[in-house]
Amino acid sequence: MxxxxxxxxxxxxxxxxxDKAREGYHLNMFCMSLMKPExxxxxxxxxxxxxxxxxxxxxxxxxxxxxxxxxMLYLGGNIYFTAKLAATDGLSFQQIAAxxxxxxxxxxxxxxxxxxxxVAGNRSKSEWKNNG
Amino acid sequence: xxxxxxxxxxxxxxxVGAAWDNKKTAEPYWQPVFxxxxxSKEWIAKVKPDVCIVVYNDHMSAFSLExxxxxxxxxxxEFPIADEGWGPRKVPAVKGHPExxxxxxxxxxxxxxxxxxxxxxxxxxxxxVPLTLMFGQPEEWPCPVIPIAVNVVxxxxxxxxxxxxxxxxxxxxxxxxxxxxRIVIFGTGGMSHQLQGPRAGLINRxxxxxxxxNLTRDPAANVRIPHLEYLREAGxxxxxxxxxxxxxxALDDDVRERYRFYHVPASNTALGHIILENARV
Numbered sequence: 335m336x337x338x339x340x341x342x343x344x345x346x347x348x349x350x351x352x353d354k355a356r357e358g359y360h361l362n363m364f365c366m367s368l369m370k371p372e373x374x375x376x377x378x379x380x381x382x383x384x385x386x387x388x389x390x391x392x393x394x395x396x397x398x399x400x401x402x403x404x405x406m407l408y409l410g411g412n413i414y415f416t417a418k419l420a421a422t423d424g425l426s427f428q429q430i431a432a433x434x435x436x437x438x439x440x441x442x443x444x445x446x447x448x449x450x451x452x453v454a455g456n457r458s459k460s461e462w463k464n465n466g
Numbered sequence: 467x468x469x470x471x472x473x474x475x476x477x478x479x480x481x482v483g484a485a486w487d488n489k490k491t492a493e494p495y496w497q498p499v500f501x502x503x504x505x506s507k508e509w510i511a512k513v514k515p516d517v518c519i520v521v522y523n524d525h526m527s528a529f530s531l532e533x534x535x536x537x538x539x540x541x542x543x544e545f546p547i548a549d550e551g552w553g554p555r556k557v558p559a560v561k562g563h564p565e566x567x568x569x570x571x572x573x574x575x576x577x578x579x580x581x582x583x584x585x586x587x588x589x590x591x592x593x594x595v596p597l598t599l600m601f602g603q604p605e606e607w608p609c610p611v612i613p614i615a616v617n618v619v620x621x622x623x624x625x626x627x628x629x630x631x632x633x634x635x636x637x638x639x640x641x642x643x644x645x646x647x648r649i650v651i652f653g654t655g656g657m658s659h660q661l662q663g664p665r666a667g668l669i670n671r672x673x674x675x676x677x678x679x680n681l682t683r684d685p686a687a688n689v690r691i692p693h694l695e696y697l698r699e700a701g702x703x704x705x706x707x708x709x710x711x712x713x714x715x716a717l718d719d720d721v722r723e724r725y726r727f728y729h730v731p732a733s734n735t736a737l738g739h740i741i742l743e744n745a746r747v
Contacts, residue, residue: 340694346665347702351621355531362531369551404663413662414526414619421551427481431666431734442667446731450658450669457698 345462348407358410365415468647473713478654480591481733502727515650522654527590535582540613541567548588563610573639633715653713655706657738668701682723720745
């Protein structure tokens with residue numbers, strides 16, 4: 335069992351630590367491969383076949399196929415890498431940020447224009463539980 | 467001898483670079499951002515640094531997870547612009563200062579900072595966006611640049627104290643270099659922002675304002691900020707602000723705040739910018 339970490343209490347946040355970096359190594363290197371146009375074309379032509387070339391877990395592959403952006407982070411993906419998958423899909427950074435927060439892109443953009451997500455009420459998992 | 471005369475801190479938001487490159491600087495969303503850097507451009511045109519040392523982080527463009535150096539210094543004569551997935555930014559290649567860079571390596575390693583030498587490296591928005599904000603769009607960047615890349619992607623990132631002390635070691639290195647050079651050091655990244663997960667979009671103006679205030683008059687207070695406080699209060703990517711402390715460590719204890727600019731939002735981020743000059747010139 336891994337030891338508890340001081341940042342486990344942060345709500346809605348996956349800290350990309352050395353453990354995550356190890357778990358997500360191949361997932362992230364897959365995302366990085368999408369920086370090359372020929373790899374993007376090959377991935378788009380047959381996503382499953384392209385993924386099968388990487389020694390990723392089945393859960394990681396499913397998260398990619400379903401474009402479950404939060405699950406990818408939970409399984410060791412890092413946002414700077416998953417953003418490369420988003421770019422392959424033609425999505426902007428703000429579009430995936432919105433998806434990860436469960437908002438539409440206009441709702442998310444509106445929140446940012448109004449000053450962003452406030453820190454009050456967002457410091458600890460207990461605060462999220464209390465607010466349902 | 468070479469001397470660090472001033473420090474510049476600024477966010478390095480990629481969308482700011484994209485707005486510049488796509489000529490959107492006059493659009494209502496972006497106009498205040500670029501307006502905010504007009505005084506800075508005038509300032510640096512007057513200061514005319516001979517070299518800029520730019521502390522930034524690579525966003526998995528030059529490095530990947532294969533090798534993750536905590537501190538790395540670019541010793542090459544030239545650093546090409548990275549293709550981050552949408553083609554390299556159309557900005558001039560960055561010219562280095564290999565002699566000063568290798569002198570900094572020699573000096574800081576003997577000072578017990580085990581910095582990684584990088585002789586081949588592309589630079590991404592982390593380095594080029596601050597150059598654009600300060601210098602605009604010249605045919606060539608007006609001076610050589612020494613990139614210092616810090617790992618702020620794989621946690622734990624170096625502590626604020628370690629960064630601050632590295633700044634001091636860089637200053638010592640610079641002052642033992644035998645050419646008369648006036649140097650401006652940049653700390654980049656931040657301010658409060660979280661790019662990932664259901665808590666994405668977090669902004670903390672109070673934290674940022676206190677950080678900016680303390681940077682000038684009580685840097686020790688910023689140096690003491692523990693990692694958990696950055697994560698909780700400034701968002702998972704807000705911890706990039708430790709890079710500003712390298713810049714601060716390289717300056718005198720007494721500095722003058724020459725200029726400050728703060729704007730929310732720039733894409734997902736609170737954009738912060740400050741110029742500090744050594745009080746004793």
